[in-house]
Amino acid sequence: MTHTAGEVSACLPIHSDLDLVWVRQQVRQLAISVGFGLVDQTKLVTAASELARNALVHGGGGQVECARVSRGGVQGLRLTFSDDGPGIADVEQALGDGYTSGGGLGMGLGGARRLVHDFEIDSRPGAGTTVTVTSWVTRPPRPREGR
Numbered sequence: 001m002t003h004t005a006g007e008v009s010a011c012l013p014i015h016s017d018l019d020l021v022w023v024r025q026q027v028r029q030l031a032i033s034v035g036f037g038l039v040d041q042t043k044l045v046t047a048a049s050e051l052a053r054n055a056l057v058h059g060g061g062g063q064v065e066c067a068r069v070s071r072g073g074v075q076g077l078r079l080t081f082s083d084d085g086p087g088i089a090d091v092e093q094a095l096g097d098g099y100t101s102g103g104g105l106g107m108g109l110g111g112a113r114r115l116v117h118d119f120e121i122d123s124r125p126g127a128g129t130t131v132t133v134t135s136w137v138t139r140p141p142r143p144r145e146g147r
Contacts, residue, residue, distance in 0.1 A: 007068045014052050014081070015061040023052045023064055027079065030066055034075050035137045044077065044135045047112040051081045051131050054108055059083025059129055069134060076117075076136040081129075088123040095121075 009030055012023050027048040031041040048064070055062035062083030069078045088094045095110050109131075113119040116133040123129035 008065060009068055010064075010066040012064050012066070013061070014055045014063055014083075016056075020049065020052050020056065024049050027066065027077070030068070030077055031135075034068060034077055036077075036135070037137075037139060040135060040138060043115040044079075044133075047115040047133055047135075048079055050108045050112045051079070051133065054131075055081050055083040055085075055129070059085030062128075071136065074136050076134055078132060078134040080132045082131075084128040087125045087127050087129055088121075089125050091121055091123055 010026050012026060013019055014023060024045050028041055028045050031044050036044065052064060055064075060083060062081060062085070065080045065082075067078045067080075069076045095113060109121070112131075112133065116135045118132075118134035120132045121129065122131075
């Protein structure tokens with residue numbers, strides 16, 4: 001299935017811990033505006049938090065581009081995290097549960113992949129990393145009371 005080109009809603013820097021907070025807040029607000037339910041908002045925000053932290057810690061900082069997308073009438077959000085860091089030598093290994101290059105629990109990339117519908121990663125040693133994730137609204141938004 002093809003999806004329409006996304007309307008870029010935000011391009012956010014990732015250069016500090018404060019930026020990580022800002023990314024989480026902005027992704028949640030965009031998810032709400034697209035019509036994600038609370039559980040799907042939480043999944044997407046959690047994935048975004050992991051990927052933003054990876055860009056900061058392992059990539060030396062970067063950015064995330066947030067875009068609204070649609071596919072067959074279904075709305076979604078596409079988040080593209082990019083950095084110019086050292087890249088990932090073995091992407092498959094890095095996606096495996098338990099793998100860590102920084103002393104963490106090893107759930108970052110693999111965990112983020114499980115929280116979204118579509119996951120793509122492009123990384124080569126010395127060339128940085130780009131991770132693109134897309135989540136789709138899985139149910140229609142509930143009407144608000146009083147409207």
